Amino acid sequence: MKPVVTALMGKVLNATAAVSPGLAGRGALVLYRHPRSDRAFDDAERRLLAGAFTGSLTVAGKNVVTYCWGDGERPVLLVHGWRSRATHFAPYIAALRAAGYTPVAFDAPAHGASEGRRTTVLEYREIIARLYEEHGRFEAVVAHSLGGSAAFLALRGAAAADRLVVISGVADFDHVVDVFCAGLGLGPRVKTALRRRIETDMFPGEHDLWRRFDVTYRPAGITLPILLVHDEKDRMVAAAQADKTAAAYGGQVRQHRTSGLGHRRILADPGVVRTALEFVSAGERVRD
Numbered sequence: 001m002k003p004v005v006t007a008l009m010g011k012v013l014n015a016t017a018a019v020s021p022g023l024a025g026r027g028a029l030v031l032y033r034h035p036r037s038d039r040a041f042d043d044a045e046r047r048l049l050a051g052a053f054t055g056s057l058t059v060a061g062k063n064v065v066t067y068c069w070g071d072g073e074r075p076v077l078l079v080h081g082w083r084s085r086a087t088h089f090a091p092y093i094a095a096l097r098a099a100g101y102t103p104v105a106f107d108a109p110a111h112g113a114s115e116g117r118r119t120t121v122l123e124y125r126e127i128i129a130r131l132y133e134e135h136g137r138f139e140a141v142v143a144h145s146l147g148g149s150a151a152f153l154a155l156r157g158a159a160a161a162d163r164l165v166v167i168s169g170v171a172d173f174d175h176v177v178d179v180f181c182a183g184l185g186l187g188p189r190v191k192t193a194l195r196r197r198i199e200t201d202m203f204p205g206e207h208d209l210w211r212r213f214d215v216t217y218r219p220a221g222i223t224l225p226i227l228l229v230h231d232e233k234d235r236m237v238a239a240a241q242a243d244k245t246a247a248a249y250g251g252q253v254r255q256h257r258t259s260g261l262g263h264r265r266i267l268a269d270p271g272v273v274r275t276a277l278e279f280v281s282a283g284e285r286v287r288d
Contacts, residue, residue, distance in 0.1 A: 010185035017189035025193025029201060032180055032194060033118045035083045035110050045087040049113075057130050059123050062109040062116040066131065069093055070102030075135040076280060077128065077161070078105040081145025081168070082176075085112030091273045092142060099281060104135055120202055121213060124150030125158055132159035140280040144168055144267050145237065146176065152215045155222050163283045164222075165276045167229040168263050170237055171244040173213035179236055216248035227279040229256045229272055236263035254279070 009031065017024035041049070052067040067086055068075075076096050078089040086105035093103045106127055109116035128150065132138065138161040143151040148169030155161060170176060177198070181191045195210075203209050211217060226249055230242040239257070246253040256275050258266055266272055 013184065013190050014187050017187065017193065021189050021193040024190045025197040028181075028184075028186065028190050028194040029197040031184070032177075032198070033202060035119070041087065041113075044090070048087055048090050048093065055134075057106075057127060059109060059126050059130075060116075062119075062123075063114060064106055064109060064127055065113040066104070066106045066127075068102060068104050068135075069097055072102050072135065074101045074139050075104050076101045077131060077135075077138045077141045077151075077159075078103055079124070079128065079141060079143035079147035079151050080105070080108065080111065081143075081147045083111070084144065084147075087112070088144070088267060089142070091268050091270070092276065095273055095277045096280075099277060101139065101280070102135075104131055104138070106131065121146065121150045121153055122203070122206075125154045128154035129158035137161065139163070140165060140283065142167070142276055142280070145263065146170065149173065149176075149213065149215055152222065153213065155224070156218070157221070161224060163225050163227070163280055165227045165229065165279055166245075167267055167272065167276070168231065168234060168237055169215065169228065169242065169245065171215045171241040171248070173215075174210050175237065175241060215245050219248045222249070223252065225279075225283065226253045227256065227276065228253055229258070229266065229275065231258045231261045231263065231266050233260055234263045234266075 013024045013027055016027065052069050055066040057064045057066060078086065078092060080086055080088055085107050089105060096103045107114040108127065109119035109123055140163040141151050141161045142165040144167045148166035151164060177191065177195060199209065228242045228245055230239045232239050242255060246255055258269065258272065261269050
């Protein structure tokens with residue numbers, strides 16, 4: 001979205017909130033919950049996907065496309081973030097295959113090749129759980145941004161893994177709302193109305209979701225080693241979010257910081273890819 005359009009939308013929603021906070025919240029929710037990007041797959045992405053075993057799942061009535069590269073041994077799950085897709089893990093797929101792993105990934109609803117106009121972390125969790133049923137325990141999960149929140153949610157009983165890598169992850173579930181509102185310049189009235197809409201429209205029946213969907217919720221339930229990778233200058237998700245996660249999980253966590261890569265470029269950085277692969281490989285299982 002262009003800056004001038006973003007600023008205009010923010011002004012319209014703030015003005016609307018002065019008269020009808022509910023209407024402003026409904027308008028903000030429309031923008032908040034629709035991640036679909038019109039950018040087509042490029043040639044490199046198409047070549048990458050051509051080498052994958054492609055499958056599908058139905059989640060909330062939407063067809064979800066899944067991918068697997070390799071023979072199925074030593075599966076590592078890759079979980080993309082908001083407005084992203086599986087192909088953005090291309091450097092990890094190549095590195096994992098070279099090391100003998102089987103990368104497994106998916107395009108969440110409203111992302112990549114999958115159907116839909118919207119999705120939630122609960123749909124992410126269901127997809128992860130279904131892939132766990134198909135592939136068994138993952139040797140690692142590597143997740144970016146909101147994918148990290150979904151990974152933590154799934155690892156509290158819906159799936160299992162030996163190690164977890166989270167890049168540019170969020171600790172507080174409502175931090176996503178804070179970032180969205182800040183990006184549009186939305187005032188407190190719109191933010192409050194948006195939170196109510198998220199509760200009633202996106203997660204009906206989910207009690208206490210702002211606490212239960214936090215990465216730091218009941219940390220004793222997740223005991224695997226965790227690598228948190230974050231950029232000091234991430235303008236979308238502050239590095240303090242990684243610190244908060246690290247404080248909750250204590251000795252399980254190793255942190256790796258970069259500077260100047262931001263929220264998205266960090267994912268493809270060769271040094272970050274290498275650090276993630278070294279962490280994944282450090283947990284190799286003993287085999288016959």
